[in-house]
Amino acid sequence: MSILSIHQLYKYFGEHIALEDINLEVPRGMILGILGPNGAGKTTLIRIINQILKQDRGEVKFQNERLHRSHIFNIGYLPEERGLYKKMTVQDQLIYFARIKGVPYKDAQLKVDFWLEKLSVGAWRDKKIEELSKGMAQKIQFIATVIHEPKLLILDEPFSGFDPVNAALIRDEILELKERGVTIMLSTHRMDSVEQLCDHVALINKSKLLLHGAIEEVKERFDDKIFEVKLQASSFDFPISWQVVEKSDLLTLRISQSDYHSNDILSQVMRFGEVRSFGFLRPSMEEIFIKQVKASDHG
């Protein structure tokens, strides 16, 4: 079942159309990647879900109810442009964010203790935000987003500003939240994060939803069924349909699967040398993204 249903959503900024007929179901308990080039309309969509903006037409339903102010208590939003109060201490700030999301004071204190410890920033609780490094402030902003235990978490570029170690820590936190049943919408330009984290994707380009679905289904749809073989070649007299993509110590060949059965390919390839690796070449989300955006721009 979906936690969020978006029907025929339109948003205009004057003459400019920022979202056009968006229809999207956000499956409960999954991580949905919201992808798209700059200016596609991702932030506009996210702002409508967070009730910062109002759509011109269409409907958003949260847990089957028309989006309402009270739903904000069940949604956590990490905006791309972070907003912490520089002069406030870490602890006061987090209690403040928890309180405005409806967490009672005593609970808020306990949750702050828990999260500061969990993200190894306990020593900074009495420091002002302006005294923190960018990465530390990002951690505090992350805590502020999750402290009220929202059912839906919307994260806009959650890894920006983090070193690789802390990015991995945040990634693990996101996965843990998913394990606990939280639905996550993740907007990012980092395709490696999409591959690592997302179960579903929605690709927006120029205000329209180009494609959406489970990552595995999307990959299957755009799979050209190609084998990639790495070979220590002893002979080079390959069939003309085999594509040589790299010639270094090892030769990399691409062979269209529709031509042959996999066992046939392997036995044929073995005649040309020692096979070092052999497998399907699955399209990456990055390749699908670029191809689809280019096709829609020229179509």
Ligand SMILES: Nc1ncnc2c1ncn2[C@@H]1O[C@H](COP(=O)(O)OP(=O)(O)OP(=O)(O)O)[C@@H](O)[C@H]1O
């Ligand atoms: N408040 C606004 N007033 C006028 N135009 C706006 C406003 N907000 C967004 N737009 C326009 O709507 C379009 C979509 O913008 P949006 O910020 O949603 O894109 P995005 O997909 O989030 O891009 P990015 O990846 O660069 O963050 C853009 O053309 C943008 O200029």
